[in-house]
Amino acid sequence: MKGISHFITGVALATFFPEVVQLGAEGVLLPMLAGIGGILPDTLDFKFARYFEKYDLEIDPGLDPDPEYIADVLAAAMRRAYESGTSQNVMAHTVRLGPDLWREYAIRFDPEAGEVAVRVGPLVNTGQVPYAGTEPAGMEEARRKVGAPLVHTYSSEYKINIFSGPSFRFAREGEDLYVHFLDWHRRWSHSLTLSVVLGGIFGLLFGKWAGLVAGLGFAAHVLEDQVGYMGSNLFWPFTAKRLPGLGLIHSGDAIPNFLTVWTSVALILFNLDRFSPAPLLPPARYLLVAIGAPWLVLGGKYAWDKIQARLEPTSREARRQADIIAEVEEKVE
Structure with missing residues (x-):
């Protein structure tokens, strides 16, 4: 509240x-x-x-985010967490283009396909209102196989657009790879x-x-x-x-x-x-x-x-x- x-x-x-x-x-x-x-x-x-949360990896998409690169980095971190048994804490930074202008991108976890997918979305203002027609032309969603059974504890898709951006912790629990959202909050x-x-x-x-x-x-x-x-x-x-x-x-x-x-x-x-x-x-x-x-x-x-x-x-x-x-x-x- x-x-x-x-x-x-x-x-x-x-x-x-x-x-x-x-x-x-x-x-x-x-x-x-x-x-x-x-x-x-x-x-x-x-x-x-x-401010004391430590990240194993921070994704900086730059001013012109590349969904292929972001998907590669995420999939590698998820495979590393699953194969090593050591959780990976990943921060996904936002793309700020101006005082009230941000480039949105989305990260989606697909348990059925065992994939992580990334797509670049429209420009938005700080109120998260998108500007029509600002999606990058011809840029398709990038998908990468993770190689592990996925369990997402919150949403399957996360829109990353304003302020500091979210964090994810990938952790192997039994035979599954869990995706924990904002793991530092309410602990x-x-x-x-x-x-x-x-x-x-x-x-x-x-x-x-x-x-x-x-x-x-x-x-x-x-x-x-x-x-x-x-x-x-x-x-x-x-x-x-x-x-x-x-x-x-x-x-x-x-x-x-x-x-x-x-x-x-x-x-x-x-x-x-x-x-x-x-x-x-x-x-x-x-x-x-x-x-x-x-x-x-x-x-x-x-x-x-x-x-x-x-x-x-x-x-x-x-x-x-x-x-x-x-x-x-x-x-x-």
Whole structure:
């Protein structure tokens, strides 16, 4: 979900504790600490972890990308990973032609044919809107045999166009070669175990309520992300792989983010009122009108739209990739 959604969720959760509300009235901004805990997992990933990611190979397509060259390099890295048993981490850089102009190219993994394919696409702007008629004339898709059974964990095709470009980790698991997308994201930083550790550290340094709200905000972020497609490594360091998400929402979808922010603000006001010396809000009526009605109307519309979208010929893997890309683009803008 968006950063503001994670932040305000943490603040709202902190206000459920009357002691925290009272301390806030005295000038101790513990709810803000909970909000900071709520945005910390992605901050660790996008402002720290990704810069320490090491790549075995970086593909620089230049200003005039050659699909034959890119396909050769990818296929060689995939064969190397399969034959040696040592994973290969590959970064595919984008093609920036101007302040708001990029050349798109696509990488496609074809498990049925055992191939990797690359094609050069149109020019696009930073909003990923293509310019009609800008595809290179006469340039065909380049295809290369990998020589290993392929399993792609997200989409079979990845469009590479704006910002820093994606990374792939090719790893042999049993008799199959797995293609992992953005392997560095939501690993150790999105762990419920880490939320407990973080809460303990803050508790020792700043007191039990600081530890509670910081850990709670952090954990809320992890669980909110699990509602999407990508999932997280929930119990690092005891587990090594991301647990796939529930696939109920995309992180960038407007309605879930709006409802999260709206509900959080409504709960903050409700909690501040009920812990005040003279509460004014009728609890049942307020919760029904302020939270129940928006969820019924907007949540119902969103659910209907999702049902309609699932009737379209789009794979779960493609929807999962869209979720990841939407989040990555938000963080690197």
